[in-house]
Amino acid sequence: MFSSFAFKIFQESIDTYHIKDNVSQEFSNPYPKDKVEHLLYRKNWIDTVQWHYEDIIRDPEINPDDALELKRKIDASNQDRTDLVEYIDSYFLDKYKSVEIRQDATINTESPAWALDRLSILALKIYHMQEEVDRKDASPEHIQKCTEKLNVLLEQKKDLSSAIDQLLKDIESGSKYMKVYKQMKMYNDDELNPVLRGQKG
Structure with missing residues (x-):
């Protein structure tokens, strides 16, 4: 199943x-660039570094x-x-470009990769x-509370993994179809962010 493959x-x-547990450490991808493994590994590394950025920035003495x-x-990031x-x-x-999409096919609320994004964060x-x-x-008491939370996360992993695999199965069969909307983030664009726009010229 793809979810298990990705989670590993x-x-x-x-x-x-x-x-090394250091946000500044050098990144090295062990997988060839033409493999999906390369993308998955890089994706999670970004998430992992950002996780620790978020820890650091919450230091009240920063x-x-x-x-x-x-x-x-x-x-x-x-x-x-x-x-x-x-x-x-x-x-x-x-x-899945050669899959014949059925006339009654429906689109999912999120694409496979955005579901995998959630799985990466869950990992x-x-x-x-x-x-x-x-x-x-x-x-x-702390260990007990965290054990209970861990059990919920493991249940969530099981459910999310099942949903991802079912989505891919449905796309492969033509009963679901996918579209990719290029993310239109506005805050980094000096034409769309009014603060950045005001600094131009």
């Missing part, structure tokens, strides 16, 4: 990141200049994340919640 790659990315620089890194999702959807569009939630469960310095 997400886990590999997360585990590799945490060997220097304001550092916070501003980090905010801009988060903005750039969000754009990279969106681009990767669209690349992954392009993979699925190409894969991070599971990893970090497991860390909390395994903490030796935490109270029994």
